[in-house]
């Protein structure tokens with residue numbers, strides 16, 4: 506136990522330069538582990554993606570997909586949602602949880618889309634953030650998967666947890682975590698990195714029992730439950746330095 510504590514303390518001495526090298530190695534390994542990351546929500550256009558993403562808060566993607574299968578047949582345009590009966594809509598999405606707030610967000614966002622954006626889901630971060638119920642996470646999901654644009658990094662509950670465990674961020678606010686990650690991860694990797702972190706959180710770095718023994722990052726993760734010695738940590742950090750400098 507003492508050995509493990511002193512090992513973890515060794516990470517406190519990580520320099521910004523070492524952190525950047527370690528982050529680059531994390532990006533590289535996640536890319537290898539999850540070469541073609543995809544989101545699990547089903548959609549055919551940015552509007553469906555926006556609705557599905559709003560419904561996915563505190564709900565599984567599987568449940569959202571079940572609900573949207575019927576929903577998307579009934580509501581085909583932002584105008585359809587904007588004119589929907591809220592009580593009816595609440596019942597239609599009830600099983601996704603928090604249905605009153607989600608109804609306000611979906612119907613409210615679509616009203617603004619109709620009134621201010623000619624019925625088309627906006628394709629910029631600034632415009633998306635004017636929609637009620639849409640924060641940076643939802644906006645990033647829509648921009649990345651609906652328009653192929655990288656304006657930031659999606660920070661959901663999985664990304665937040667994994668980033669904290671990897672000590673890529675000391676922040677707890679998702680927007681601040683995102684700002685930190687954007688400095689550590691090259692822009693060309695923003696879209697995949699968010700998805701890869703989500704995959705990793707779902708498959709390996711579980712909230713309750715992370716599978717550190719199976720984790721491709723276990724020698725460069727300050728929260729690994731494997732008892733790493735300070736010297737093995739230094740070796741891991743040095744090897745990431747070497748990798749980055751091309752030695």
Ligand code: SF4
Pocket residue numbers: 667670671709710711715716717720721722723724726727728729730
């Ligand atoms: S080593 Fe463990 S805590 Fe660290 S990222 Fe992997 S699974 Fe998560």
